[in-house]
Amino acid sequence: MRDVAGRRVMLRGNEIYFEERGAGDTWVVFESGSGAARTLWDQVVPLLTDIAHTVAYDRAGRGRSGPAEQPQSVDDMAATLVALVQELAPSRLILVGHSLGGLITRRAAESLSPAGLVLVDGSPENAPTYDDWAPTAKKTDRILAVQQALAHVPPLMRVLTRAYSRKFPADTFATMLAEDFTPRDIAQTRHEIRVFGAAISEFRRTPPEPPKSGVIVMAATRAARYQAASLDVLREYQRRYAERVGGEFEDVDSEHIVPAEQPEQIAAAIRRLVQA
Template sequence: MRDVSGRAVPVNGRRVYVEESGQGHDRTVVFEAGGGCGRTFWDPVLPLLADTAHLVAYDRAGRALSGRVTQRLSIDDMAADLIAMTEAVVPGEFVLVAHSMGGLVARRAAERLGPRLRGLLLADVLPESSPVYDTWDQTAKKIDRMLAVTQTLSRFTPLARLFTGNVRRLFSADTYRTMLAEDFTPAGTSQTRKEIQAVAAAIPQFRARPPQLPKCPTIVLSVTRAERGRERQHAANREHQRRYAETLPDGRHEDVASGHFIQAEQPRLIADRTRQLLTASRKMDGHGC
C-alpha cells in the first residue's frame, strides 16, 4: 500500500493536500500534475529521486484529498495556489516538474516565483500556440459531454475500472487503487470537467498575454507516440513544443519514445532530466526565473 504521509496546507482561502518524501533539504523538486490528475500520478518517478532531493507532490484544490471547492478555479488561481503552497512547504529554491495542463499552471507561476525557481521540466506540455487550441472550445464541450456520462457511471467501481483501463495498465496496483478511490469518482470527474473548462478560458488569455519566458534552465519533452488517427495533429503539436523551447533563454527540446503519461512510461528519463536540472541549478550565479 501507499504509505506516504501527507498534510493539508492552507492556500488562498482553500487547501491543498501535500505529500513530502525523499532526502536533501538543500535540493527540492515540486511536481505539478496534469488535468484530471493528482499527486499519485508521480508515484513511478518519486522513488527514483528519493535519495537525491526533497520531493513535494500535491493535489490541487478540489482534487482528491484536498477536498472540494465551491467555485471553478482558473489557471491563474491554480498558479497562485502553487506559489502559496511552495511558500509554505519549500524553504528555498526548487526545481518544478509539470505535466500536460500542469505546464500552463507552472508557466504562470514561474512569472512570480523569481529566483526561487531554479529549473523547469515541461513533460508533454502544449504551448498556447499549438493548433489543437484553435478549436479547443468545441473540443472542451465534446469532452465535457463524455465526462458527464462518466461522472454518473463512475459511482460503480467496475465501470470506473473499465473507463480507466489505460491508466491501470501504466501504474502499480497500489497507486491505481488510490486513483480509483480519489480521482476516478463522481467528485473527481466533476473537478476534471472544471479543469478542462479552465483551460478553455485560459487559452485566449495566454495567447493575448503569454507568460514571461522562464530564464532558468528549462527542458521541454515531446512524446513521439501519437494516438491512432491523430498523427498529423500530433506532429504539429510537437513542432510547436520545439519552437517554444527555441524561444527560451536557456531551453532545450527533446523527443521521448512514450505516450502522454511520460512519468509512467519513462519514469527513469523524467528522474534523469530532473537531476540534470538540479545539477544545472547548482551552477547558476543567482539568476533564476
C-alpha cells in the same frame, strides 16, 4: 509508494493535501495535468529521493484536497502553487508540470523564479490545434459526463480505466480508483477542460515571462488514436517554445501519460537541473 504520509495546509481558502519524500537543498514540486492528482508521479518520485526533497500535491477539488471554494482558473491554480511553495519555503526550487500542469507551472514561475523548469508534454498555447478549442471541449465534456454518471459504480470504473491499471503500479491504480475516478473528481476534470480554453486565450494575450533558469521541454513521440492528427503540430510548437526560451527539447518514446511510461527519463531530466 502509497504508504507515504501526507500533510494538509490551508491556501487561498482551500485545503490542500501534499506528500513529501526525500531530502536535500533542492525541492522538486510536481504539478499534474488535467484529470490527474499527485499519484501521477508515483513512479518518478522514488527515483529522486536520494538527491532532492520532492513534493506532489492535489489541486483543490482533486484527490485528498478539499473542494475549491470558488471556480478555479488556471491563474488561480498557479496562485495556489505559488502559495504552497511559499508555505514550504524551499531554498532552491525546480518545478515539473505535465500537460495542463505545464501552463500552471509556467505562470507560477513568474513569481517563484525557480532554478529549473521541466515541462512534460506540456500544452503549447500558440499551436493552431487550440485555435478552435470549443468543439473539442464540448465533445470531451460529453464523454466525461457519461463517465461521471458511471463513476457511481466503482466496479464498472475499474473496467473503464483498465488502461491505467496497465500503466501504473497496483497500489497507485487502487488509489486512483478511490480518488481520481470518482464523481467529484471527474466533475473537477470537466471544469479543468473548460478553463483550459480560457487559459489558452489568456496565455496568447499575456504569455508568462520566460523563465530565467534552465528549461527542459519533453515531447511525446506517440499518440493515442484521438490525438494522432495533432501530434506533429503540438511537437513542433513545443520545440519552438524550447527554442524561444533557450531550453532543451527532448523526445520521449511515449504517449501523453509520460510519467507512467517513461519515469526514468523524467527523473534524468530533473537530475540534470538539480546537479546544474
